Amino acid sequence: MTTLKELKDMPMQGQPYFSDKKWVSPVNFEVAGPETSKSIYIHDVTLRDGEQTCGLNWTEDERVEIGVALSDLGVKRIEVGMPVISEDIRRAIKRLVEMDLQADIVTFARAKKADIDFSVECGVKSIVVEHAVNPYTCQYAYDVDTEQLIKRIVDHIKYAKDCGLNTTFMGWDVTRASLDYVKKVYSAVVEQAQPEAVVYTDSFGVASPMAVYRAISELKKLGVPVEFHVHNEFGMAMGSVLAAVYAGVDGIHSSINGLGERTGNVATEEVAAALEILLNVKSGVDISKIDKITKMVEEITGITIPPNKPVTGKRLFWLESGVVVHAKEKLERNGIPSAMTPYLPELTGREDIEIVLGGSSGKASVQYYLDKRDIEVTDEQLDVLVEKIKEKGREKRDVISKEDFDTILTEVL
Numbered sequence: 001m002t003t004l005k006e007l008k009d010m011p012m013q014g015q016p017y018f019s020d021k022k023w024v025s026p027v028n029f030e031v032a033g034p035e036t037s038k039s040i041y042i043h044d045v046t047l048r049d050g051e052q053t054c055g056l057n058w059t060e061d062e063r064v065e066i067g068v069a070l071s072d073l074g075v076k077r078i079e080v081g082m083p084v085i086s087e088d089i090r091r092a093i094k095r096l097v098e099m100d101l102q103a104d105i106v107t108f109a110r111a112k113k114a115d116i117d118f119s120v121e122c123g124v125k126s127i128v129v130e131h132a133v134n135p136y137t138c139q140y141a142y143d144v145d146t147e148q149l150i151k152r153i154v155d156h157i158k159y160a161k162d163c164g165l166n167t168t169f170m171g172w173d174v175t176r177a178s179l180d181y182v183k184k185v186y187s188a189v190v191e192q193a194q195p196e197a198v199v200y201t202d203s204f205g206v207a208s209p210m211a212v213y214r215a216i217s218e219l220k221k222l223g224v225p226v227e228f229h230v231h232n233e234f235g236m237a238m239g240s241v242l243a244a245v246y247a248g249v250d251g252i253h254s255s256i257n258g259l260g261e262r263t264g265n266v267a268t269e270e271v272a273a274a275l276e277i278l279l280n281v282k283s284g285v286d287i288s289k290i291d292k293i294t295k296m297v298e299e300i301t302g303i304t305i306p307p308n309k310p311v312t313g314k315r316l317f318w319l320e321s322g323v324v325v326h327a328k329e330k331l332e333r334n335g336i337p338s339a340m341t342p343y344l345p346e347l348t349g350r351e352d353i354e355i356v357l358g359g360s361s362g363k364a365s366v367q368y369y370l371d372k373r374d375i376e377v378t379d380e381q382l383d384v385l386v387e388k389i390k391e392k393g394r395e396k397r398d399v400i401s402k403e404d405f406d407t408i409l410t411e412v413l
Contacts, residue, residue, distance in 0.1 A: 004335030016280050022343035023336060024278050032279070035217070035248040040275055040283045041076035043227060043253045044268050046297065048079045048108045050259030053303070062300055063092035069293045070256075071103035074285040075268065077251070078103045079128060083118035084110075093122040106168075111156040116163060126166040128199070129156050133171030133185050146181075150188045157193035170199035170229065175207035179215055190222045197225040199253065202240065205233035205263065209243035216247035229253035230266050237266035238274060238310070245281060252283075256297045257305060257312070269294050269348070273311045277343050291349035317345045317353045320399060322362015322386075325355055329364060357400050358393030362386065369405060377413070384412050 004012055010026075012018045017026045047063055047070075050056070058066070063080065070078050080096060081089045096105050106126040109115035119127050131153050132138050138149050153169060160167040169189055174182050186198055200215055207215070212228070219226045228244040228251070230237045241252055258267035272285035294312045298305050307315045319325050324340050331339030338344050345351060355368045366386050370377060377385065388408045392400050400408075 002333060002335040020337055021347055022277050023338045024342055028278055029280075032246065035220070035246075036279075037245045037248055037250070037281060040245060040249070040281055041251045042268060042271060042283050042285060043077040043079060043106070043251050044070050044075040044255065045079045045229070045253050045265060046070065046255040046259055046268070048081045049229075049253075049261065049265055050255040051081065052261040053259045053264065053301075054261075056259070056301060056303075058092075058300075060088040060092045060095075063089070064095050066256075066297065066300070067092075067096045067103075067105070068099065068101065069296060071101035073268075073289050073293055074283075075103055076284055077106050077126070079106045079108055079253075080124075082108045082115070083122050084112075084115045090118065090122055093124065097123045109160070111152050113156070113159055116156065116160045116165070119160075119165065120163045124165070126168070126196075127160050128168045128170050129153070129160055129195075130170040130172055131156075132173045133182060134173040134177040135181060137173045137176075146185065150185055150192075153185075153189050154193040157189065157195050161193075161195075166196050167193075168197040168199060168227070169193070169195040170201055170227075172201045172203045172229075174200055175202040175211070175215070176204065179218060182215070183218060186219060186222060190224055195224065197227055197251065198222065199227040199229050200244075201229040201253075203229075203231060205231040205236060207236075207240065209236060209239040212240040213243040213247045216244045216249050220248050225250035227251035227253060231260060232258065232263045232266060238270055241266055241271055242274065242278070245275065245279065257294055257301075257303065259297070259301070259303070267309075267311070269311045273348055277347065287347060288349045311348060317341055317350060318356045318399070319353060320356050320358045320365065321360045322365050325368065326362065326364040328353075357389050357405060358396075358398065359390050361389050361393065375409075375413075381412055385409065388412065 006012050016029050017024045047066060051058055067078055067080055080093050083090045083093055104126050105124050106128060107119040107124050108128045109119055111129055111131045138144050157167050157169055200219055216226060226249055228249050230240050252271050254268040254271045255265040256268050258264040269290040272283050273287050275281040275283050276287055305312050307313050319340060328340040355365055357365055363382060363386055392404055
């Protein structure tokens with residue numbers, strides 16, 4: 001690989017934003033403060049919240065297969081489901097517990113003793129106990145006022161801990177409550193029940209990243225690990241995760257392929273890749289295995305990964321524009337491999353960058369295809385090829401196939 005000759009305006013070698021496999025924003029690191037998380041654990045919710053995708057239910061074997069793959073991926077905690085729901089879920093959880101996987105197997109329970117008892121029966125060591133933390137949701141949906149709410153949460157966390165479970169408290173519908181109210185409830189819960197961690201949950205994706213930063217910063221003052229769970233109704237989920245990281249969050253809840261209710265949860269693969277590539281923050285996840293597990297879940301669910309999805313979409317590493325391909329070649333020759341993509345596909349287990357042809361292609365793109373086949377053409381023939389390829393691409397309103405290229409090549413030569 002060509003050695004980069006640095007320019008005086010900006011250092012590159014040895015900087016956190018640049019390597020032989022990535023080139024991201026220097027400002028990511030300039031805005032980080034002493035409170036910014038140095039490492040993050042991922043609490044994957046594919047098997048519980050992911051199953052709340054409308055129409056999706058895991059079979060017992062699928063739950064076990066995905067659980068094993070998540071542990072192999074390197075997530076720290078796997079939320080495997082609600083044992084109270086069904087016998088097949090309980091069987092799957094027991095099988096995963098017996099495998100003694102590297103990841104912590106965690107069940108999910110409402111603030112009800114019966115839910116917690118089923119978790120104990122399954123043999124897990126950790127549990128998430130949840131309840132709404134919003135004055136209106138609690139009063140009108142659960143018929144409890146604030147003092148009754150705090151007592152209910154505290155009693156059930158204590159019960160779970162008395163059963164020998166490492167207990168995390170997760171309040172939901174939290175971001176639609178005032179921060180003062182949330183702090184009042186969480187402070188009382190932490191003081192009286194001493195959960196191992198608390199979760200700040202944006203159940204409906206309605207908090208802006210700046211709001212999340214403020215809330216996580218305040219909750220960190222409680223003195224226990226703080227986790228963040230977010231849905232993606234307004235496309236802010238990943239931005240909110242990064243805001244939480246800058247605020248010092250300890251753990252992130254996420255699901256493979258962003259599965260979850262309505263528009264889904266923030267995607268595990270996006271969180272792990274963004275933390276490592278954008279911020280140099282380790283999550284324990286081996287991001288080179290991302291492509292494999294996301295395709296596995298895609299096949300099991302039948303829910304297709306959108307072609308333009310961040311990290312895993314098939315078009316992420318497609319380049320068509322002649323200007324982009326030309327710039328890529330020039331920058332690569334000067335020692336910048338990740339010239340026209342933020343990182344190289346090998347980081348996440350993907351194949352090489354692909355030059356595609358279509359309505360925006362230029363000479364550099366077409367020449368690339370010709371060079372791959374050791375075909376020489378005159379300047380005039382190259383001009384004709386480019387025009388015909390553009391015409392075909394605009395006619396199809398898509399990239400052209402190799403067969404299309406061969407047909408055009410035959411016509412011109």
